[in-house]
Amino acid sequence: MTVRTDPFSALVDKIGGIGFELHRETLIRNARRNAPLALRSVKQAPLADEKKRRAVIVVSAGPSVRRARTIERLLEARFSGTVVAADGAYPACLRAGLIPDYVVTLDPHNTRVVRWFGDPRFEEHAANDDYFDRQDLDVAARENVVRRNREDLALIDAHAKKTKAIVASSAPETVVERIVQAGFETYWWHPLVDDPTQPGSLTRALHGIQPLPCLATGGTVGTAAWMFALQILRPRLLAVAGMDLGYYPDLPVEKSQTYYELLELAGSAERVKDYYVSLTFPLTGETFMTDPTYYWYRKNFLHLAKRAPMRTLNCTEAGTLFGENIDCVSLDDFLRRAEKENHG
């Protein structure tokens, strides 16, 4: 692995601390607001029959889901195990005709997350935020997004009751309102954000608001969804897909998610390259680019995976996620193994 020196590593090292100071009050505030609604713990989430639980796949929202046709291939193989969707992957699952057994949500951002459940105030929220727009500057695409949101609202209203919502106490008001409106059954948990045995622990403070189980998240909903599967579903075979944690080599760097923030830090388009590194994905030999944010998520996932009681199959077929206790395999390989588990 080639890692460029200081600017990149220094920023990765800073991210955890920044987040803690910045978002602490939001997590406490949201936990308090959600407490009266958080009547069922994640441990009470209904489990499928033992056979269906043997193989679990966690679908995240990385670009590989579209490029590798992950959802379509699950449908074509008639995968009979359990599907856990990170919130960003949920509408794509429904549009393709796959109804996840569970959808996990975590992020406290008040306008950027609700779109994954259909946003009744989409145009209002999108008007003041270019986070998604900057990755699609085409006006026609923007109009498509508005129409797509309307379609998602109808789809989700029709199918919400078939998927259990696994909701973090950090979920914002907009998401919780929409989830309740759509008719999801909800099961609640706290993010395990720091060591609860340490003085001033934020995790302990959250637990004190309401005694819910606390799950480590690695800072991102995909990792949280994997942790839910690992700790609550406890399958024999556990896979993740769409967990790219990086960008395909043909994506212009200006379209990466934090390009403009990094440009601000770097001061020039030439020096912004100091904030990206490339990693070679072992299964395919392809090289993927990653930025400090995704590298931090990767670092956190690897830290947790090392401590996990079982191995994880990474069926993303792309990206930067590889390391101890993780086997990079093709999705087809996982589907074959899952089929064997089902008939075993």
Added chain:
Amino acid sequence: MSEFLNGNFKVKRPVKPAAETKDSEKKSFKDEYRRKAINSVGGSMVFVEMDQLMWDGDAPAEEKK
């Protein structure tokens, strides 16, 4: 101008020249943008590395025996 305008009192605090104020404002805007950029990079979630994967409160004293 001084032939037209005559002050009839002296101010207690000296007035800073306009150029110095603009420079310090520029610096603070730049710092503010930089701070916002760093804050945005980490996403909106908190996570500090630790060894536990799950925690459900402290075990009651009887269970620890």
